[in-house]
Amino acid sequence: MRKVILSMIAGAVFMVSCGPKSVAVTGPKYTASEQLTQGKTIFENSCSRCHKLPNPVKHDDQGWIKTLSRMAPKAKLSDEQHQMVYDYLISVNKK
Template identity: 55%
Template sequence: MKRIILAGSLAAVALLSCTPKASTAASPVLAVSTAEQIAQGKTIFENSCGRCHKLPDPAKHTPVQWVGIMNSMAPKAKLTDEQHQWVYDYVVSVKK
């Protein structure tokens, strides 16, 4: 469990570092996602990601697929960079 979360965070950091906004991201503490952030991500996911379609099943996509999905869906859901990462951390933390 812990390893999965850590891997997800690293992928999210890699993802964020590919976007021009990365250097202005509000939180410098991107490398560690706490249980609290994952819980926040879950809440944001449940509130924001079921508006246009059925709430997706986090276990249906791999972490790599989620990078691409979140890149196209986070702007649709008007997420901040932090919320984008928390939602990502949440979906990849869900056990397959």
């Protein structure tokens, strides 16, 4: 009986871990100055905890998608915060 219960728990944990992941940023969503300002604040506060802030013109829009997809989980950003940071970066990026 104990083995059956442990197997069921292990199976449930496995199924939850295979569930849908957070939605990736695929393009701009926010354009209001309030959200862009929030994106700038999140970028400055979250990213500078671990390293020097990169120049927004360092990457083009697609480059920021790749970079933020890798870094947002490390910074523990929510999907909405991730999107706001991306939108801020591309708003100041003229590439």
